[in-house]
Amino acid sequence: QDPGFASQALISKKLNDYRKVSPAGTKPDSSPKGPRGLGIRAEFLKQTGTSAPRSPRQDAAVTKDESSSQKAPWGINIMKKNKKSAPRAFGVRLEDCQPAPDNKNVPLIVEACCRVVEDRGLEYMGIYRVPGNNAVVSSLQEQLNKGATEINLQDERWQDLNVISSLLKSFFRKLPEPLFTDDKYNDFIEANRIEDASERMRTLRKLIRDLPGHYYETLKFLVGHLKTIADHSEKNKV
Numbered sequence: 001q002d003p004g005f006a007s008q009a010l011i012s013k014k015l016n017d018y019r020k021v022s023p024a025g026t027k028p029d030s031s032p033k034g035p036r037g038l039g040i041r042a043e044f045l046k047q048t049g050t051s052a053p054r055s056p057r058q059d060a061a062v063t064k065d066e067s068s069s070q071k072a073p074w075g076i077n078i079m080k081k082n083k084k085s086a087p088r089a090f091g092v093r094l095e096d097c098q099p100a101p102d103n104k105n106v107p108l109i110v111e112a113c114c115r116v117v118e119d120r121g122l123e124y125m126g127i128y129r130v131p132g133n134n135a136v137v138s139s140l141q142e143q144l145n146k147g148a149t150e151i152n153l154q155d156e157r158w159q160d161l162n163v164i165s166s167l168l169k170s171f172f173r174k175l176p177e178p179l180f181t182d183d184k185y186n187d188f189i190e191a192n193r194i195e196d197a198s199e200r201m202r203t204l205r206k207l208i209r210d211l212p213g214h215y216y217e218t219l220k221f222l223v224g225h226l227k228t229i230a231d232h233s234e235k236n237k238v
Contacts (some may be wrong), residue, residue, distance in 0.1 A: 089144035091174045094214040105217035109144060112151045113168035114225040121161040122228070123235035132163030140167055179219045181211060 087096050089109045097107035121127045136157050144151075157163060172179065180188050187207055194200035208216065229238055 002156060025195060062188055090141050091176065093177050094175065094218055097211075103217060103221065106149065107171070107213045107218065107222045109171055110168065110221065112153070113164050113171075114221070116153065116164045117161060117168075118157060118225065118228055121165070121236070122232040124161050125235070125237050127161060127229065127236050128165050128169070128238055132164050132166035136160065136163050136172060137166050141170065146220075177215075179211075179222070180213055181215060184210070 061152065063225055087098055089097060089107070094105075094107060097109070100106045100108045100111035102111065117124075117127060140163070152158070176183075184207055188204070191200060191203040191207060194203060208219065229236065
């Protein structure tokens with residue numbers, strides 16, 4: 001026989017045999033990765049209630065999401081804890097101090113010290129002349145500079161009147177802007193040199209009224225306190 005014809009006949013026979021095994025004309029894909037394998041596997045997992053395994057990339061993404069969800073509450077808690085603290089008491093401008101509850105333009109520390117002295121020290125000899133213990137004064141300053149919103153007057157350090165009067169004097173010494181503000185300092189000096197008493201008083205009063213709100217109110221409060229102390233000078237010998 002013709003070798004070419006025999007080869008063609010053999011090929012045709014193989015094709016016919018192949019079509020008998022796979023009527024659709026294609027060989028079924030029995031590989032687990034093929035469409036049929038995935039379909040059977042998915043159906044089996046669906047019936048048994050088991051989730052299909054994830055790839056390493058999917059596992060990493062899920063792990064990242066879970067980690068983020070766990071960290072979120074922690075981050076929120078930190079934000080809540082880092083609330084703005086109360087301002088410092090010493091070495092800051094009057095308008096930046098913790099305000100007194102009765103007058104928002106007067107620092108809390110000024111009101112507290114004056115009230116303590118007026119309650120217990122009007123007849124205390126040398127109330128503003130005798131200095132208090134430096135270590136105790138420094139201790140109170142450090143505590144107040146941590147942003148304390150309340151003052152515990154029952155603290156034993158607040159029982160020493162010389163400490164309290166020294167604390168008040170230290171507050172005014174440490175002000176970056178004095179009560180008689182820097183821009184008006186020369187005006188006050190010149191006003192005090194006016195020979196006519198009436199004119200001098202009018203000029204000083206005008207300069208005082210022109211002070212910024214916090215400085216005017218604090219000066220007014222302090223002068224009222226010092227007048228109360230002076231009214232008892234026969235006993236306290238100020």
